[in-house]
Amino acid sequence: DIQMTQSPSSLSASVGDRVTITCRAGQTINRYLNWYQHKPGKAPKLLIYAASSLQSGVPSTFSGSGSGTDFTLTISSLQPEDFATYYCQQTYSTPFTFGQGTKLEIK
């Protein structure tokens, strides 16, 4: 199985801040990397697919980059609705593993 490691595991930030979350794959996965936002009691929401493609309807404050083993999710200006847990996921090979999550909290 491909292990996905996110950092940090939790993060405190303020509205308007720029935030970056990193995700490292245990082996090269090309650009087979997705990012999801998950809020309590809700279904996960796709933000970024193929490492850097913005899902339709997702604000342009979200962006993704990377290839190979190292990836980042950046939120350029935090909004109140962005406080949630974020997961990366590799779909290079099954099982399609997720990172452990990064909980973004209000400072």
Place this chain on the structure above:
Amino acid sequence: QVQLVQSGAEVKKPGASVKVSCKASGYTFTGYYMHWVRQAPGQGLEWMGRINPNSGGTDYAQKFQGRVTVTTDTSISTTYMELNRLTSDDTAVYYCARGVYGDFGTYFDYWGQGTLVTVSS
């Protein structure tokens, strides 16, 4: 509009089985894989397996092999996930998610609302 509507919460005893349904609407059901993902309390997301509704072909995470079965009924655009020999570790919210195949793998663009399965004696 695309919708995935799952069945309601379940409470099961250890050793029992549970079958969760996911009814799709708003798109061609046989055109997309359906995946199952779960989240145990306080834990992260865990991929369980997938089905190709067109062929019925399945693929499961090794962790669940022999214990999970995913099936579809294309006549009613519904996917089912059955998990057997339940233990307390299977207490979780179970999600179905539609898989879109792109240039760089699959991504899950629509999700069901989740089904809480509680395993308790």
